[in-house]
Amino acid sequence: KNQVEQSPQSLIILEGKNCTLQCNYTVSPFSNLRWYKQDTGRGPVSLTIMTFSENTKSNGRYTATLDADTKQSSLHITASQLSDSASYICVVSATTSGTYKYIFGTGTRLKVLA
Amino acid sequence: EAGVTQSPTHLIKTRGQQATLRCSPISGHTSVYWYQQALGLGLQFLLWYDEGEERNRGNFPPRFSGRQFPNYSSELNVNALELEDSALYLCASSPRRTNEKLFFGSGTQLSVL
Numbered sequence: 001k002n003q004v005e006q007s008p009q010s011l012i013i014l015e016g017k018n019c020t021l022q023c024n025y026t027v028s029p030f031s032n033l034r035w036y037k038q039d040t041g042r043g044p045v046s047l048t049i050m051t052f053s054e055n056t057k058s059n060g061r062y063t064a065t066l067d068a069d070t071k072q073s074s075l076h077i078t079a080s081q082l083s084d085s086a087s088y089i090c091v092v093s094a095t096t097s098g099t100y101k102y103i104f105g106t107g108t109r110l111k112v113l114a
Numbered sequence: 115e116a117g118v119t120q121s122p123t124h125l126i127k128t129r130g131q132q133a134t135l136r137c138s139p140i141s142g143h144t145s146v147y148w149y150q151q152a153l154g155l156g157l158q159f160l161l162w163y164d165e166g167e168e169r170n171r172g173n174f175p176p177r178f179s180g181r182q183f184p185n186y187s188s189e190l191n192v193n194a195l196e197l198e199d200s201a202l203y204l205c206a207s208s209p210r211r212t213n214e215k216l217f218f219g220s221g222t223q224l225s226v227l
Contacts, residue, residue, distance in 0.1 A: 034215060043118070043204050043218025044157075089157070091216075099170065102147070102216065106156030 002027045004092050004105035012111045017080055021108045023073040023090030031093040031100070035064050035075045038087040038107070047075070047088075080112045116141070118219035120205050126225045127195050135190040135222045139207030145169075146188040147208070147216060148180060152201040160203075163188055164210060195226045 004025045013019050025033070032051045036044035048057045048064040050073070057064045061084075063076045077084055090105040119138045127133050139146050148160040159172035163182035177193040186207075192199055202223050206216035 041202075041223070042220050043206070044216075045218070046215040049215060101170070102159070104149075104157040104159075 002092075002094060002101070002103045004090055004103050006088075006090050006105035006108050008108060009106070010109040010111070012113060013080055015080060015082055015112055015114050019077050019080060019110065021075045021077075021088050021090075021110070023075070023105055025071050025073070025090070025092045025103070025105075027071075027092040027094050027103050029094055029096065030068070030071075031095040033064075033066055033073050034091045034093070035062070035073075036089040036091060038089055040086070044089055077110075080110075082112050082114060085110060085112045118205055118207050118217050120203075120219035120222050122222060123220070124223045124225070126227065128227050129195055129197060131195050131226075133192045133195060133199075133224055135192075135203050135205075135224070136187065137190070137205030137207075137219060138187045139205075140217055142209065143207035143217070144186050144210040145208045146182055146186065147206040148188070148190050149204045149206065150174075150201045151204060151221070152198075157204065161190070192224070197226050200224060200226045 007022045034049045035047045038044040050066040061078045066073045087107040087109050089107040092103045094101045121136045145164040147162050149157040151157050162170040166182050180190040182188045202221045204221045206218045208214045
């Protein structure tokens with residue numbers, strides 16, 4: 001069964017600190033993995049995408065890693081800011097005969113405190 | 115360039131009523147996806163339309179239905195509303211049947227009283 005699990009469910013950190021969010025997946029056939037940021041009451045916005053052959057991708061203070069062997073990904077946030085407070089969603093895409101399926105994790109809710 | 119737009123922003127209905135949610139994709143995008151996000155839960159896939167046809171459907175009852183118009187905009191209809199239908203309904207679009215990232219609208223917050 002295609003599944004994406006994220007941990008922790010929620011996280012509280014102080015402004016300026018670093019944090020790492022985890023994503024484990026069992027999706028086949030794997031196409032790519034994206035991290036989305038969702039502000040409260042808004043739609044998710046794509047942060048990074050990684051394909052099977054990529055193991056690191058950065059977008060400013062966000063760095064995503066992918067280990068295709070262990071089927072794990074992480075999102076590392078450096079020098080957190082108050083605006084980083086949001087839900088972070090891991091989405092794995094599977095491709096079968098030209099049909100694309102997006103499997104969403106339940107997200108990690110991050111709260112950055114001043 | 116306009117993003118994905120959804121209307122209305124908020125919708126309040128009572129049990130048993132019907133709700134219609136609308137979505138306009140980014141210009142040039144032919145695929146439209148609908149998701150339900152209940153409070154505190156992850157996104158649950160509802161429907162996928164591409165070029166006017168329903169391509170895939172999530173594990174939801176038949177009272178959740180929709181359609182895609184020739185201009186690629188889409189409607190989601192929910193009949194016989196139940197209290198547990200209260201959720202944020204998100205629409206996303208992507209270029210035709212590609213594996214590109216999804217662009218999401220801001221959603222419609224449906225409250226069923």
